[in-house]
Amino acid sequence: MLRNIPAILSPDILHTLRAMGHGDELVIADANFPAYSMGCEVMRLDGISATKVLEAVLTLMPLDSFVPDPAHTMQVVGDAEAVPEIVKEFQGIIDRTADHPAPIATLERFAFYERAKTCFAVIQTGESRLYGNIIVKKGVIPPK
Ligand SMILES: C[C@@H]1O[C@H](O)[C@@H](O)[C@H](O)[C@@H]1O
Numbered sequence: 001m002l003r004n005i006p007a008i009l010s011p012d013i014l015h016t017l018r019a020m021g022h023g024d025e026l027v028i029a030d031a032n033f034p035a036y037s038m039g040c041e042v043m044r045l046d047g048i049s050a051t052k053v054l055e056a057v058l059t060l061m062p063l064d065s066f067v068p069d070p071a072h073t074m075q076v077v078g079d080a081e082a083v084p085e086i087v088k089e090f091q092g093i094i095d096r097t098a099d100h101p102a103p104i105a106t107l108e109r110f111a112f113y114e115r116a117k118t119c120f121a122v123i124q125t126g127e128s129r130l131y132g133n134i135i136v137k138k139g140v141i142p143p144k
Pocket of ligand 1: 030032033034077109129130131132133
């Protein structure tokens with residue numbers, strides 16, 4: 001255990017978050033997401049919701065303020081305008097925790113997979129709600 005570090009973040013996840021640089025992207029994925037097919041590092045937090053993981057990650061990792069869309073979720077197949085409850089929760093977490101909150105943008109399902117393939121890593125959670133996937137782009141911590 002560590003002081004000031006959310007206990008759900010495992011040693012390998014802490015290593016990855018620290019190794020990521022400005023503009024690198026992380027996928028926080030639900031339990032149905034084809035994480036191992038994305039070709040990047042997969043870390044697992046089975047049994048933990050994607051919303052808890054997003055909250056924990058954003059307590060440590062700044063969201064990028066250099067781009068208009070530092071966070072993306074997956075569009076509902078057949079209803080691109082739908083906003084699932086979990087996406088509303090993701091937005092609330094970003095609004096509460098990010099230094100530079102931004103509205104979440106969306107990607108069509110297969111465009112989301114293509115974007116995920118370029119990401120630094122995936123954290124596969126135990127999230128059982130469909131469309132519980134979010135890609136977050138790491139920002140910078142300026143000098144004090
Ligand atoms: C259609 C969508 O495919 C994705 O890969 C899943 O992660 C979502 O929950 C949903 O089932």
